Amino acid sequence: xxxxxxxxxxxxxxxxxxxxxxxxxxxxxxxxxxxxxxxxxxxxxxxxxxxxxxxxxxxxxxxxxxxxxxxxxxxxxxxxxxxxxxxxxxxxxxxxxxxxxxxxxxxxxxxxxxxxxxxxxxxxxxxxxxxxxxxxxxxxxxxxxxxxxxxxxxxxxxxxxxxxxxxxxxxxxxxxxxxxxxxxxxxxxxxxxxxxxxxxxxxxxxxxxxxxxxxxxxxxxxxxxxxxxxxxxxxxxxxxxxxxxxxxxxx
Amino acid sequence: xxxxxxxxxxxxxxxxxxxxxxxxxxxxxxxxxxxxxxxxxxxxxxxxxxxxxxxxxxxxxxxxxxxxxxxxxxxxxxxxxxxxxxxxxxxxxxxxxxxxxxxxxxxxxxxxxxxxxxxxxxxxxxxxxxxxxxxxxxxxxxxxxxxxxxxxxxxxxxxxxxxxxxxxxxxxxxxxxxxxxxxxxxxxxxxxxxxxxxxxxxxxxxxxxxxxxxxxxxxxxxxxxxxxxxxxxxxxxxxxxxxxxxxxxxxxxxxxxxxxxxxxxxxxxxxxxxxxxxxxxxxxxxxxxxxxxxxxxxxxxxxxxxxxxxxxxxxxxxxxxxxxxxxxxxxxxxxxxxxxxxxxxxxxxxxxxxxxxxxxxxxxxxxxxxxxxxxxxxxxxxxxxxxxxxxxxxxxxxxxxxxxxxxxxxxxxxxxxxxxxxxxxxxxxxxxxxxxxxxxxxxxxxxxxxxxxxxxxxxxxxxxxxxxxxxxxxxxxxxxxxxxxxxxxxxxxxxxxxxxxxxxxxxxxxxxxxxxxxxxxxxxxxxxxxxxxxxxxxxxxxxxxxxxxxxxxxxxxxxxxxxxxxxxxxxxxxxxxxxxxxxxxxxxxxxxxxxxxxxxxxxxxxxxxxxxxxxxxxxxxxxxxxxxxxxxxxxxxx
Ligand SMILES: Cc1cc2nc3c(=O)[nH]c(=O)nc-3n(C[C@H](O)[C@H](O)[C@H](O)COP(=O)(O)OP(=O)(O)OC[C@H]3O[C@@H](n4cnc5c(N)ncnc54)[C@H](O)[C@@H]3O)c2cc1C
Ligand code: SF4
Ligand code: FES
Numbered sequence: 069x070x071x072x073x074x075x076x077x078x079x080x081x082x083x084x085x086x087x088x089x090x091x092x093x094x095x096x097x098x099x100x101x102x103x104x105x106x107x108x109x110x111x112x113x114x115x116x117x118x119x120x121x122x123x124x125x126x127x128x129x130x131x132x133x134x135x136x137x138x139x140x141x142x143x144x145x146x147x148x149x150x151x152x153x154x155x156x157x158x159x160x161x162x163x164x165x166x167x168x169x170x171x172x173x174x175x176x177x178x179x180x181x182x183x184x185x186x187x188x189x190x191x192x193x194x195x196x197x198x199x200x201x202x203x204x205x206x207x208x209x210x211x212x213x214x215x216x217x218x219x220x221x222x223x224x225x226x227x228x229x230x231x232x233x234x235x236x237x238x239x240x241x242x243x244x245x246x247x248x249x250x251x252x253x254x255x256x257x258x259x260x261x262x263x264x265x266x267x268x269x270x271x272x273x274x275x276x277x278x279x280x281x282x283x284x285x286x287x288x289x290x291x292x293x294x295x296x297x298x299x300x301x302x303x304x305x306x307x308x309x310x311x312x313x314x315x316x317x318x319x
Numbered sequence: 320x321x322x323x324x325x326x327x328x329x330x331x332x333x334x335x336x337x338x339x340x341x342x343x344x345x346x347x348x349x350x351x352x353x354x355x356x357x358x359x360x361x362x363x364x365x366x367x368x369x370x371x372x373x374x375x376x377x378x379x380x381x382x383x384x385x386x387x388x389x390x391x392x393x394x395x396x397x398x399x400x401x402x403x404x405x406x407x408x409x410x411x412x413x414x415x416x417x418x419x420x421x422x423x424x425x426x427x428x429x430x431x432x433x434x435x436x437x438x439x440x441x442x443x444x445x446x447x448x449x450x451x452x453x454x455x456x457x458x459x460x461x462x463x464x465x466x467x468x469x470x471x472x473x474x475x476x477x478x479x480x481x482x483x484x485x486x487x488x489x490x491x492x493x494x495x496x497x498x499x500x501x502x503x504x505x506x507x508x509x510x511x512x513x514x515x516x517x518x519x520x521x522x523x524x525x526x527x528x529x530x531x532x533x534x535x536x537x538x539x540x541x542x543x544x545x546x547x548x549x550x551x552x553x554x555x556x557x558x559x560x561x562x563x564x565x566x567x568x569x570x571x572x573x574x575x576x577x578x579x580x581x582x583x584x585x586x587x588x589x590x591x592x593x594x595x596x597x598x599x600x601x602x603x604x605x606x607x608x609x610x611x612x613x614x615x616x617x618x619x620x621x622x623x624x625x626x627x628x629x630x631x632x633x634x635x636x637x638x639x640x641x642x643x644x645x646x647x648x649x650x651x652x653x654x655x656x657x658x659x660x661x662x663x664x665x666x667x668x669x670x671x672x673x674x675x676x677x678x679x680x681x682x683x684x685x686x687x688x689x690x691x692x693x694x695x696x697x698x699x700x701x702x703x704x705x706x707x708x709x710x711x712x713x714x715x716x717x718x719x720x721x722x723x724x725x726x727x728x729x730x731x732x733x734x735x736x737x738x739x740x741x742x743x744x745x746x747x748x749x750x751x752x753x754x755x756x757x758x759x760x761x762x763x764x765x766x767x768x769x770x771x772x773x774x775x776x777x778x779x780x781x782x783x784x785x786x787x788x789x790x791x792x793x794x795x796x797x798x799x800x801x802x803x804x805x806x807x808x809x810x811x812x813x814x815x816x817x818x819x820x821x822x823x824x825x826x827x828x829x830x831x832x833x834x835x836x837x838x839x840x841x842x843x844x845x846x847x848x849x850x851x852x853x854x855x856x857x858x859x860x861x862x863x864x865x866x867x868x869x870x871x872x873x874x875x876x877x878x879x880x881x882x883x884x885x886x887x888x889x890x891x892x893x894x895x896x897x898x899x900x901x902x903x904x905x906x907x908x909x910x911x912x913x914x915x916x917x918x919x920x921x922x923x924x925x926x927x928x929x930x931x932x933x934x935x936x937x938x939x940x941x942x943x944x945x946x947x948x949x950x951x952x953x954x955x956x957x
Contacts (some may be wrong), residue, residue: 080869099593114861186386189504208461
C-alpha cells in the first residue's frame with residue numbers, strides 16, 4: 069500500500085518545529101508501524117536527508133519507549149496497543165497519517181518525535197517503592213496474599229510508564245500513571261505500612277513536575293496501551309483522604 | 320595462558336559461605352569514599368546499583384534508554400527459578416545446581432553455579448518484599464510452573480510479564496537510592512570506551528545521546544551489566560538497542576571474551592515473515608507447559624488447515640524423541656529438532672520455516688479461560704503480530720536468536736582479567752555453560768546484582784586508596800580523543816549503503832553460517848565474509864547528521880562497527896571448538912541420531928579470547944573446568 073505521512077519535525081528543544089509531508093510507498097500490511105517508519109527513513113537517508121527521530125527499543129509493547137501521537141491519538145486508534153505493536157494492516161491504501169510527539173508541558177520535545185519523560189522517574193523517586201533493604205527480608209510465603217489482591221496489584225503494576233495517559237489528557241495530568249503505583253503498593257501488605265507517606269509524596273511530586281490536575285475526563289484510560297483502569301485513580305483519592313486522617317498511633 | 324577462576328575448593332555446599340567469610344570488608348564509614356560505576360540498569364545493573372548504593376558506596380549508574388526502567392530485562396515473560404521447593408516435588412538447591420550444570424552441557428564453573436542456586440531463594444523473598452505481584456493461589460501462596468530442562472515446578476511468575484515486574488522491583492529500589500542521593504543516574508548515555516590506567520579499570524567514556532557530548536567519568540571500580548549480544552544476528556528477540564558495544568570496548572582494552580560461540584537460539588518465537596522485519600518476537604517458553612509441538616507427518620499436508628490434519632498424521636516429534644521431557648526438552652534440543660523437521664520439508668506456514676504449538680489438548684483439559692488466565696497476554700501479542708487466533712488454531716513458531724551464554728570472562732568474584740572491571744548478568748559468561756535453561760537468566764541477573772557483587776567488590780575496593788585517579792588523568796583525555804576520532808571517521812565516509820542494510824548483511828551471514836548448525840566450511844565462509852562486510856562498512860556506509868546532536872543513525876553505526884569486529888571472534892571461537900555442546904552444534908560432531916557429541920578430553924575448558932587488533936587473530940587462553948560434584952556424562956533428555 070501507499071500512504072502519505074505528515075510528520076512533526078523539530079531539530080532541537082529550542083526549534084519551533086512543523087509538520088512535513090512524506091510518501092510511504094510499497095508498505096506491506098504485515099509490517100509494524102515502526103517498520104514502516106524505518107522504510108521511510110531508509111528513503112530519506114538515500115536522499116541525503118535527516119531521518120525522522122523517534123524513541124523505540126523493545127518493539128514488543130513492554131519497554132514503554134515508543135511514544136507517538138497518530139492521527140490525534142497517543143499510540144494510534146487501536147485499543148490497548150503501543151505504537152510498536154500497531155500493524156499496517158490497520159491502515160488502508162491511500163491513507164493520510166499524522167504523526168506527532170507526546171504533547172505536555174512536563175514532556176519537552178527533544179527532537180522530532182522524541183520527548184523528555186524524566187518527570188515520570190521523578191514521581192517514582194518521590195515514593196514509588198517499599199523501603200525494604202537488600203537481604204534480611206521474610207520468606208516469600210510468610211505473609212499470605214490472596215489471589216484477588218495479588219491480581220489487583222498486578223493489574224496496576226502492568227503500567228509500562230509510556231506517558232500516553234498524560235499525552236491524552238486535556239490537563240496533562242499524571243494521575244493514572246501515579247495512581248497505578250500507589251494502588252499496587254497500597255493493596256499489598258508489603259507496601260501498606262508506607263501508604264500514607266507514599267501517596268502524599270507522590271501527589272506532591274506530580275505538582276512539582278508540572279503536570280496538571282485530574283478533572284475526570286478519563287481520556288487516559290482510553291489511551292492506555294495496557295488497559296490501566298481509572299478505578300486506580302479512585303483508589304488513589306481514597307488513599308489520599310486516608311492519609312489526612314491521623315490514626316491513634318500517630319500523634 | 321591458563322586462567323584461574325579462583326573458585327573456592329572443597330565441599331561445594333559450604334563454598335559460598337566460606338568464600339563470603341574470607342572476603343575483606345569495607346568499613347561502613349569508608350564506603351562513601353569509594354565511587355563505583357555501574358553501566359546498565361537491567362536486572363543485574365539495577366539490582367547491583369541499588370544494593371551498592373544502599374551499602375553506602377557512591378554509585379554512578381548509566382543506561383542508554385531514557386529511563387532505567389526500560390532495560391531489556393523488561394521483556395522477559397515466562398518466569399524466574401528458585402529452589403524453594405514449595406510444591407514439595409523433590410526440588411532442592413542441589414537439584415537446581417545439578418540441573419543447571421547439566422543443562423549447560425558441562426561447560427560452566429561448578430562453584431559459580433552452586434552460588435547461584437543457593438541465593439535463588441533469597442531473590443524471591445527480596446522481590447516479594449518490594450511488592451512484586453507474583454502469581455498466587457487462592458490460599459495466598461506463591462504459585463509455580465515448569466520450564467524446559469527441569470522435572471520439577473520451580474518457576475515463579477507474574478502473568479506473562481515476569482521480567483517487567485522484577486525489573487520494576489529493582490527500579491523501585493534504584494529510585495529509592497537515587498532519591499537518597501547514593502546513586503546518580505545518567506540516562507541516555509552510551510558507554511563508548513573503558514578507561515584503563517596502568518592496567519587497572521578506572522572509568523568510562525560515554526556519549527550523551529541527547530547532545531552528542533563526549534563525557535569522562537572516573538570511578539574506583541567499573542561494573543558492566545550491559546546485557547547480551549545476539550543482535551549480531553540482526554534479527555533476534557532482543558531490543559533494537561541491545562549491543563556488544565560495552566563489552567567489546569572493554570575487550571579492545573584487554574578484557575577477555577569467553578565462549579562467544581555459545582549463543583542460544585530460542586525454540587518458540589514467531590516465525591519471520593517478509594524481508595522488512597526489524598526484530599523477532601518471543602513466545603514464552605512457559606507456553607510449552609500447555610502447548611504441544613508438532614508438524615505434519617507428510618510434507619503434502621503442510622499447506623492444509625491444521626485442524627484438518629488427522630491426529631495420526633501429526634508428528635509430535637519432541638514427545639516422540641524425548642519421552643521423559645517431551646515438550647519441555649531444553650532449548651538447544653528443541654530448536655535443533657524444529658530445524659530438522661523443517662529441513663525435512665515438513666515445516667508449516669508461508670515460508671515453511673515453522674512448526675505448530677498446539678493448545679487444544681490443554682484447552683480440552685482445563686478449559687480456555689484457564690489457558691487465557693495463564694498466557695492471555697501472549698495470545699494477544701501473537702494475534703497482533705500474525706493476525707491469527709492462537710485459541711482457534713495452533714500457533715506457528717520457529718527458533719530465533721535469543722540469549723548469549725558467552726560474554727566477558729570473569730573469575731568467581733565477577734571480576735574480569737582487568738583488575739577493577741566487574742561484569743554481571745548476561746554480559747558475563749559465568750553460569751550457563753553452553754546452554755541456558757529457561758527462567759535462569761532473570762535468576763542470574765538478580766543474584767549477581769543483589770547478592771553477589773555487594774560482597775565480591777569489597778575485597779577489591781578495600782585493597783586500594785579511593786579516588787586516586789580522576790578525569791584529569793591523561794588516559795581519560797586520550798580516550799575522549801579516540802572516541803571522537805572514531806565518530807568523525809564514521810560520519811565522514813558518506814558512502815552508499817545504510818547502516819541497517821549492512822547490519823542485515825552481517826546478520827544473514829551469522830544466521831546461515833554461525834547459527835543453529837555450524838560446520839568447518841560454514842565458519843570459514845563466515846570468517847571470510849565478516850571482514851569483507853567490515854571493509855565495506857568503513858568505506859561505503861552513509862551515516863547522516865553530525866556528531867554534536869541527537870543522531871540515531873550514528874548510534875546504530877557505532878554498534879554495528881563493534882558487531883563487525885565481535886562477530887569475527889565469535890566465528891573464530893566456533894571454528895576452534897571441534898565439538899558440539901549445548902547451543903554450539905558442529906555438524907561434524909553428532910551421534911547417529913543427530914544428538915550433540917561433546918569432546919571432554921579436548922574441550923572441557925572455557926575459551927577466553929584476547930583481542931589483538933581488528934583483522935588479527937585473537938589469542939586463546941584456557942580455563943580448565945573441573946566437575947567434582949556433577950559427574951561428566953552424556954546429557955540425555957530421552
Ligand atoms: C524476549 C525475552 C524474554 C525472556 N524471558 C526470560 C524468562 O522468562 N526468564 C529468564 O530467566 N530470562 C528471560 N530472558 C533473558 C533475560 O531477560 C535477560 O538475559 C536478562 O534480563 C538480562 O539482564 P541484564 O541485566 O544482564 O541486561 P539488560 O536487562 O539487557 O540490561 C542492559 C542494560 O545495559 C545498558 N547498556 C547496554 N549497553 C550499554 C552501553 N554501551 N552504554 C550504556 N548502557 C548500556 C542498557 O541501557 C540496560 O540498562 C528473556 C529475554 C528476552 C529477550
Ligand atoms: S498508565 Fe497506561 S498510558 Fe499511562 S504510563 Fe502507564 S501504561 Fe502508559
Ligand atoms: S518499543 Fe518498547 S513498548 Fe514500544
